[in-house]
Amino acid sequence: MPGDDRSERVEDVLARLRRNGGRVTKARQLLLEELFDRGGHRTAEELAGAVQDRAPEVHLSTIYRNLDELERLGVVTHSHMGHGPAAYHLAETAHPHLVCERCGSTIDVPDEVLGGLMATVRRRYGFAIDPHHFAIPGRCRACSGDAGAPARG
């Protein structure tokens, strides 16, 4: 079972939190369990929903605050996926995203796909791209095939 690994990791983060003068609360525990359990990208709202299944009193603003805190600790990061809400995920599993502007589907790509661009931009402009913070918009295979009416501007 990877569950043990999971709770070990959760404990780990909670310990780090405590060492930094933070406290271990139910909201934090549940949020971390969610994050380590299911991984993937989830919006703050989705995470709040999942946490609220087990502790309905946890407020969305608490989720945001805790995600912020965890981001400061380097445990999670968020990426902006197109026009909608941001997606949060474990920092260690971060990777660039392609998101289709028409159907909304996302494709996870390995870091190395951006390697060339990052090198070029660093060389030419001294600019260090943050490859995970934003999604790369465009049209997926299916949606660039049919030139039909766009699903959204």
Add this chain to the structure above:
Amino acid sequence: MPGDDRSERVEDVLARLRRNGGRVTKARQLLLEELFDRGGHRTAEELAGAVQDRAPEVHLSTIYRNLDELERLGVVTHSHMGHGPAAYHLAETAHPHLVCERCGSTIDVPDEVLGGLMATVRRRYGFAIDPHHFAIPGRCRACSGDAGAPARG
């Protein structure tokens, strides 16, 4: 004077608008003049301000609606520059942007900088990147030099 050229281009768009069953209104005229006159990237609010200098009654929502309309006509596009408001500009002058997450400065780069990435992603995933719709975040030369406290998360 490039003014002649400008008003010619404005007339052109207005004619196209009319041909599509649209009407030429003061708000549209002024907005187009702003866009063709100064170019660059400007937020809806900035454009509204500029238009309102000459016609104070023009409402921000009218600016949004007209920018939408002009986008549908292919005259303007918008890009999302980091966390703030969107930047609108003439479609013909669109180009990718690098924006520094720390100091907010932006660097305009030529399309060809993204050429390699676009080719790779098209080949590997059949995904057609829209290179202008989102800014590429990271750290500019100055801000990646000093590793100091980030100006924002």
Add this chain to the structure above:
DNA sequence: GCCTTGTTGCGAACTGCTCGCATCTAGGCT
């Protein structure tokens, strides 16, 4: 000039997120 229909001004609504504040509680100290 008239009429039709696209456009406008206005404010209210909406989304995604942040803040202020009174209350609560984790957890170190005893």
Add this chain to the structure above:
DNA sequence: AGCCTAGATGCGAGCAGTTCGCAACAAGGC
């Protein structure tokens, strides 16, 4: 076990950016 204090929470209000509904308005074909 109980106390205390500072961090965390719940809640609602607030905010930025944008969209919407609607009655009033006006462009431009007739």
